[in-house]
Amino acid sequence: MKTATETVPFRNLSLVPAQDATDDIRLSATRSLQSGMAAMRELTAAFEGDLGEAFERAVLTIVQAKGRVIVCGVGKSGHIGRKLSATLASTGTHAFFVHPTEASHGDLGMIAPDDVIIALSWSGETAELGDVVSFSRRFSIPLIAITSKPDSTLGRAADVLLALPRVRESCPYDLAPTSSTLIQLALGDALAVALIEKRGFTSAGFKVLHPGGKLAARLKNVQQLMHDGSEVPLVRDDTVMSEALIVIASRRYGCCGVTDADGRLVGIVTDGDLRRHMGPALLNTPVRDVMTADPIIVEPDLLASSALGLMNRKRITALFVTSERRPVGILHIHDLLRAGVA
Structure with missing residues (x-):
């Protein structure tokens, strides 16, 4: 049993440094x-x-x-x-x-x-x-x-x-x-x-062993996050802009893809294209005359983190996903943010 004079060694140490001790720390x-x-x-x-x-x-x-x-x-x-x-x-x-x-x-x-x-x-x-x-x-x-x-x-x-x-x-x-x-x-x-x-x-191995958390989100590929089927906003290159605007408005991606007669993606119409061609004749103008040709595209197996990096570098918010140049989906930056990729 401790006597009244016994103390635990560290109890007498001051745990509050003096104000002028900041530099020493x-x-x-x-x-x-x-x-x-x-x-x-x-x-x-x-x-x-x-x-x-x-x-x-x-x-x-x-x-x-x-x-x-x-x-x-x-x-x-x-x-x-x-x-x-x-x-x-x-x-x-x-x-x-x-x-x-x-x-x-x-x-x-x-x-x-x-x-x-x-x-x-x-x-x-x-x-x-x-x-x-x-x-x-x-x-x-x-x-x-x-x-x-x-x-x-x-x-x-x-x-x-x-x-x-x-x-x-x-x-x-x-x-x-x-x-x-x-x-x-x-x-x-x-x-x-x-x-x-x-x-x-490989990174595919990381994906198997890290199914949870932020790392798992970064290891997802584009195909896992993209929208496909009827959700993809697409029009033919001979479509008039009045119809293309309806497609853009209904899908809410701020753009639509343009395909040729063989179903290959040949262009994209964005809000920037609309601003550049704004005028009385816009609604009756064929999409091919308004679109930006050869849009930036990605493959379905691209890592989601790589897709996000591409969007940041190119300052765009959506990417069309293609296979052999044919559109199979669309990926929006909000999809990446919701998945926790950023």
Whole structure:
């Protein structure tokens, strides 16, 4: 039981900075960022040596494995490991995180002989990883180690050693994992990106694995969002403008497409065309004399995000969708905004 004189150490610390401490706070942030950038430069330089060769072997080991990638780590390395496993899983590499402590109490059964284990430990001496390392050796499961100490227990046991440079933490006491976790995270992301490229993982794969949220909207294609059938405003090139105006007004896209006798899209009539040809004779003028020829078109399989980019560059609000130059739909910028593409 505490006596009246006992205090918890941090309770006497002032949590409210003085007004004149603002500059010190900003300098602290700047020093932290500079420390992180210095650590990243050291990591990049390490790829010119043994790390680069080991990284290649790690990627090939994962690609050639018939099973999954099992990621393990404790503490801050564990948090980085969870992020790594999630990134791998979302980019075409079957992966999941196994906590080393839980592994010692039955979760080793989640690891199969065809799997690959990635173990993260800055010191390489994390006691909780012992059973996972022993299990990998006993059943000849490839072990990839991410550590800063090649001569550690983990480093010596690994089949592939990704040795991180010994960087100084941005913590003023060189204690709290900061710069070290940053380069662990960066190396994990580099591993995931290399696997994306090695496997040929495409945006179509992203679409399958990311069915929800804004990313899913960006990965939709034009065909999924366009209007088709009777909703597409179309007139023949010999139609008079009085009839074309009725079509434009009834469809509410602010335009209509113009087709030739073979059904190919040859032009578009927009409000700009109407302004340029406004006059007493407009209503009886053939559409071919008013339209803008060779309008901007897109294919049905174009990504919705690419269609939005095209609209922004060309400063237009609608696109006709064609297949072999024949109109199959129309896409309005409001369709993209409603779908969350922007």
